[in-house]
Amino acid sequence: MLLGEASALAPGRPLTHREIVAAVLTATRRALVDAPPSTQHVGERTPRPRVPRPRLHGNVPAVGVPGW
Numbered sequence: 001m002l003l004g005e006a007s008a009l010a011p012g013r014p015l016t017h018r019e020i021v022a023a024v025l026t027a028t029r030r031a032l033v034d035a036p037p038s039t040q041h042v043g044e045r046t047p048r049p050r051v052p053r054p055r056l057h058g059n060v061p062a063v064g065v066p067g068w
């Protein structure tokens with residue numbers, strides 16, 4: 001089971017306990033009736049904000065790099 005962070009039912013809303021419980025019960029019922037194995041996705045992943053990389057400004061030599 002893969003848990004997301006946002007609800008698939010209402011975009012922008014966090015995944016609720018009720019949605020998680022319903023998905024776990026569904027997966028358990030499937031396993032008990034000998035359904036083929038599968039991965040169950042609950043909710044949606046939210047993209048992480050991209051962290052900018054540090055940039056060197058000007059002609060600053062890199063520490064420990066030969067040739068600078």
